Amino acid sequence: xxxxxxxxxxxxxxxxxxxxxxxxxxxxxxxxxxxxxxxxxxxxxxxxxxxxxxxxxxxxxxxxxxxxxxxxxxxxxxxxxxxxxxxxxxxxxxxxxxxxxxxxxxxxxxxxxxxxxxxxx
Amino acid sequence: xxxxxxxxxxxxxxxxxxxxxxxxxxxxxxxxxxxxxxxxxxxxxxxxxxxxxxxxxxxxxxxxxxxxxxxxxxxxxxxxxxxxxxxxxxxxxxxxxxxxxxxxxxxxxxxxxxxxxxxxxxxxxxxxxxxxxxxxxxxxxxxxxxxxxxxxxxxxxxxxxxxxxxxxxxxxxxxxxxxxxxxxxxxxxxxxxxxxxxxxxxxxxxxxxxxxxxxxxxxxxxxxxxxxxxxxxxxxxxxxxxxxxxxxxxxxxxxxxxxxxxxxxxxxxxxxxxxxxxxxxxxxxxxxxxxxxxxxxxxxxxxxxxxxxxxxxxxxxxxxxxxxxxxxxxxxxxxxxxxxxxxxxxxxxxxxxxxxxxxxxxxxxxxxxxxxxxxxxxxxxxxxxxxxxxxxxxxxxxxxxxxxxxxxxxxxxxxxxxxxxxxxxxxxxxxxxxxxxxxxxxxxxxxxx
Numbered sequence: 001x002x003x004x005x006x007x008x009x010x011x012x013x014x015x016x017x018x019x020x021x022x023x024x025x026x027x028x029x030x031x032x033x034x035x036x037x038x039x040x041x042x043x044x045x046x047x048x049x050x051x052x053x054x055x056x057x058x059x060x061x062x063x064x065x066x067x068x069x070x071x072x073x074x075x076x077x078x079x080x081x082x083x084x085x086x087x088x089x090x091x092x093x094x095x096x097x098x099x100x101x102x103x104x105x106x107x108x109x110x111x112x113x114x115x116x117x118x119x120x121x
Numbered sequence: 122x123x124x125x126x127x128x129x130x131x132x133x134x135x136x137x138x139x140x141x142x143x144x145x146x147x148x149x150x151x152x153x154x155x156x157x158x159x160x161x162x163x164x165x166x167x168x169x170x171x172x173x174x175x176x177x178x179x180x181x182x183x184x185x186x187x188x189x190x191x192x193x194x195x196x197x198x199x200x201x202x203x204x205x206x207x208x209x210x211x212x213x214x215x216x217x218x219x220x221x222x223x224x225x226x227x228x229x230x231x232x233x234x235x236x237x238x239x240x241x242x243x244x245x246x247x248x249x250x251x252x253x254x255x256x257x258x259x260x261x262x263x264x265x266x267x268x269x270x271x272x273x274x275x276x277x278x279x280x281x282x283x284x285x286x287x288x289x290x291x292x293x294x295x296x297x298x299x300x301x302x303x304x305x306x307x308x309x310x311x312x313x314x315x316x317x318x319x320x321x322x323x324x325x326x327x328x329x330x331x332x333x334x335x336x337x338x339x340x341x342x343x344x345x346x347x348x349x350x351x352x353x354x355x356x357x358x359x360x361x362x363x364x365x366x367x368x369x370x371x372x373x374x375x376x377x378x379x380x381x382x383x384x385x386x387x388x389x390x391x392x393x394x395x396x397x398x399x400x401x402x403x404x405x406x407x408x409x410x411x412x413x414x415x416x417x418x419x420x421x422x423x424x425x426x427x428x429x430x431x432x433x434x435x436x437x438x439x440x441x442x443x444x445x446x447x448x449x450x451x452x453x454x455x456x457x458x459x460x461x462x463x464x465x466x467x468x469x470x471x472x473x474x475x476x477x478x479x480x481x482x483x484x485x486x487x488x489x490x491x492x493x494x495x496x497x498x499x500x501x502x503x504x505x506x507x508x509x510x511x512x513x514x515x516x517x518x519x520x521x522x523x524x525x526x527x528x529x530x531x532x533x534x535x536x537x538x539x540x541x542x543x544x545x546x547x548x549x550x551x552x553x554x555x556x557x558x559x560x561x562x563x564x565x566x567x568x569x570x
Contacts, residue, residue, distance in 0.1 A: 027152060028159040045183030046160065050152060051191035058195070058466060060537045069155065077152050 003042055012044070012052055014092040017061060017085050024080040027053060053079055061085030128171045132157065139185065144193035157182060221393070224267055229389040232260035233382030240381055247302055251290045254310040257385040258283065258317065261392055265320035268396065275324040279316055286312060286560065293564045300506045301564040308509075311556035314339075315549075332546035333461050338395055340406065340458035345391035353383055410459035414475050417455055421482040424448070428489050442497070442510055445490045449517050452483045456524065457545055465539060469532050477532060480525040487518050505567040509559050516555055520548050 019025065019033045027049055034042055056062040062079045069076045081089070132154065139150055157178050164174035182188065235256040243249045262279060265271070271279075290309060295302030321338060322331035357379065361371040371379075424445075459476060494511050527544055530536040 026155070028156045031156075043181075045188070046156060046181045047153065047183040047185070047188030048191055050149060050156075051188075051195040054149075054192075054466075055195045058537075058539060060539075072158075074155050074158070075151050076155050077148075 008042065008044065011096075012049075013056065014089060014096060016049075016052065016056065017081060017089040017092070020062065020079055020081040021086060021089060024078050026076050026078050030079075056085065059084075059088075061088050128161070128175060131172075131175050135179065139189075142185070142189040142192070144189045144196055146196070149192065153182070221268075221397075225264065225389060225393040228260045228264050229386035230382070232257045232385035232389050235260065236385050237378070237381045247295070247297065247306070248291075251295075251302065251306040251309065252287075254313045255283070255287050255290065257388065258313045260385070260389055261317055262320045264389060264392060265317070265323075269320070269323035271320065271323060275319075278324075279320055282312070282316060289561055289564075293569060295564065295569050299570045300504065301567050301569055304505055304509050304563060305560045308556040308559040312553060312560065315553040315556075329543050329546045332549060333542060336457045336546070336549075337406075337461040338392075340454070340461065341395040342388075342391050344405070344409070345394045346387055349387040349391055353387065406458070406462040410455065410462055411472060413455055414459060414472070414479055417452060418475070418479050418482050421448075421452070421479070421486050425482065425485055425489065428486070428493075442490060442494055443506075445486065446510055446513055446517075449483060449487055449490075449514075449521075452479065453517065453520065456480065460542055460545060463538070465542065467538075469534070469538075473528065473532055477525060477528045480521055480528055484518070484521050484525060487514065487521060490514055491518065505563055505570065509563065512555060512559075516551060520545075520551075523548075 015034055015037075016030060019030055019037075025033070027046075030053075031044055031046055031049055034044055053062065053064070057064050057079070061082060061084055063082050064077050064079050067076055067078050068074065135157070136150060136154060139145055139153065140147070145153070160178035160181060161171075161174040164177050165171065169177065236253065239249060239252055239256045243252055262283075266276060266279075286309060290305060293302075293305070295305070318332075318335040319326045321335050322328070325331045357371070357375065361375075364371050456476065456479065491511075491514055494507065494514060498507050498511065523544055524541065527536060527541045531538055531541050
């Protein structure tokens with residue numbers, strides 16, 4: 001299944017903040033985690049993650065530090081969530097739960113096309 | 122070729138290719154390369170061969186144009202000169218360089234002609250002084266309008282205030298040698314410059330980032346303009362010396378033709394140079410601000426000592442008060458320029474401490490000036506000049522005070538650098554409003570005296 005790119009963009013910030021709220025990670029690990037959480041359905045364009053991380057850093061939601069990869073010793077940038085990042089996450093979470101609640105009712109009431117109901121989509 | 126070498130060569134080639142994007146800094150490139158290598162390693166572990174892994178990793182990295190556009194959006198300070206950042210469609214990218222040069226040169230000549238026409242046909246120094254900015258501004262704005270391909274609505278938004286300014290400056294019955302006329306002449310360029318700013322940012326004047334771009338542009342323009350002026354001065358001096366040997370005097374030609382064309386022309390050319398060659402200056406800017414910040418602190422402290430030990434501030438000359446306002450404006454420009462040249466994500470360092478010292482010194486000078494001004498007003502009553510100076514002084518005081526507060530907060534890690542930056546850019550329009558007040562409202566209020 002392909003997820004619409006606006007939807008990916010809208011959910012990117014809370015996903016990144018949420019993933020980092022469990023602990024410090026570097027970019028690649030975040031991408032992998034997104035893949036795991038969505039069962040592989042959400043594929044981010046890898047390159048797009050970094051401008052987002054830099055923006056969250058500028059906004060003060062994340063803190064970055066340069067470290068090294070344990071296996072190869074390459075320079076690697078690690079990101080950690082800050083207090084303001086946690087606040088932003090809490091705010092996003094409330095917004096999303098409102099959206100999700102509204103959508104749940106819509107899904108419940110809406111008529112799906114017959115093909116989808118039989119489940120081969 | 123060894124297989125391992127093949128992969129390294131491919132990664133090297135990719136690095137070189139990405140490095141050409143100005144929006145992606147070497148540190149970002151390290152970050153992306155680390156990502157690429159991990160992606161490759163994981164594909165290899167999954168059984169793909171080197172070439173396949175590399176291709177998959179590149180593919181997953183995404184369209185490089187789109188990615189560097191995202192980087193550019195986030196780090197606009199890295200390529201602030203290209204407001205549209207990277208062309209959305211590479212094919213539409215190119216205006217041939219010669220065409221831009223032709224446009225710039227004709228605008229420069231046009232600005233010179235306009236000023237020369239003003240010199241010839243506008244009677245009186247005062248009328249000319251009021252109109253000098255009006256004569257040159259359209260050519261600079263036209264360059265930005267051409268460069269940014271401004272929309273008709275935006276052009277209208279530039280033309281209307283410009284026309285209003287032109288009407289007021291020429292239709293108000295200013296008394297000859299009156300101070301309101303002089304104040305209007307001094308404040309009109311501020312308004313024109315902010316209008317030029319609106320053209321420069323392509324109408325996105327609400328954006329803090331774009332405003333900072335314009336601050337940066339202003340600083341670089343001043344540097345280029347000075348360099349052009351110095352070079353031109355040397356050339357003219359040498360020519361004059363040679364001509365003098367054969368008995369020709371360059372001075373009449375100098376006043377009548379060379380300066381009226383050279384000064385506005387240099388302004389337009391400097392604007393173009395900032396746009397086209399900013400890499401050169403970009404490396405000097407932080408150095409310049411680092412040199413001049415301590416020097417300015419020394420200057421302010423010396424002034425402070427002289428002013429406080431001189432005693433009897435009521436007798437302070439009016440000229441001195443105006444001069445001190447000019448000094449404070451200069452300090453502010455230095456501050457703004459230094460902030461615009463700073464890497465926003467860098468942690469607070471010794472230079473930020475120096476900047477706070479500069480702010481505090483400027484505040485002290487401002488406080489002394491304010492007392493002197495209030496004392497003068499209490500003693501001799503108010504006049505348009507005094508009110509204008511006092512108003513500007515109060516604006517500067519608020520600006521500096523809050524900047525100092527935020528700067529201290531930044532040093533203590535209580536607020537982010539961006540907050541300090543936003544304060545500066547959001548305060549800028551206040552100066553425009555004040556200048557508009559002085560130009561439009563002061564003359565009728567003070568009976569055009």
